[in-house]
Amino acid sequence: MSPRLVRAADDATGRRDTPLRITVDGTPLDGVEGQTIAGVLLASGRLTWRESPSGTPRGVFCGIGACFDCLVTVNGVRDVRACRRRARDGDDVTTQSRAEEDAR
Numbered sequence: 211m212s213p214r215l216v217r218a219a220d221d222a223t224g225r226r227d228t229p230l231r232i233t234v235d236g237t238p239l240d241g242v243e244g245q246t247i248a249g250v251l252l253a254s255g256r257l258t259w260r261e262s263p264s265g266t267p268r269g270v271f272c273g274i275g276a277c278f279d280c281l282v283t284v285n286g287v288r289d290v291r292a293c294r295r296r297a298r299d300g301d302d303v304t305t306q307s308r309a310e311e312d313a314r
């Protein structure tokens with residue numbers, strides 16, 4: 211388990227977690243209710259999931275919805291900010307790439 215995810219049993223606040231599972235590019239990732247999609251990705255150890263037009267990796271930059279570096283497609287809806295969208299059990303997430311989009 212990633213050190214980025216504090217298990218409920220280890221959390222001093224005594225919180226109770228409701229587990230959820232999303233798929234990212236077909237790979238199942240487990241999270242807990244309340245996490246953003248970016249939170250689930252980061253907790254799984256994935257730091258980047260997009261590429262800029264120049265091919266440099268992108269993931270969470272601002273974490274508050276301002277920079278749009280974290281865009282993903284969620285359940286067929288493009289350009290969703292992963293840092294702002296709460297993960298829901300069963301979400302189907304696919305990554306996007308500006309390099310791919312610019313080539314179209």
Ligand code: FES
Nearest residue numbers: 271273275278293
């Ligand atoms: S990380 Fe900046 S909008 Fe999501």
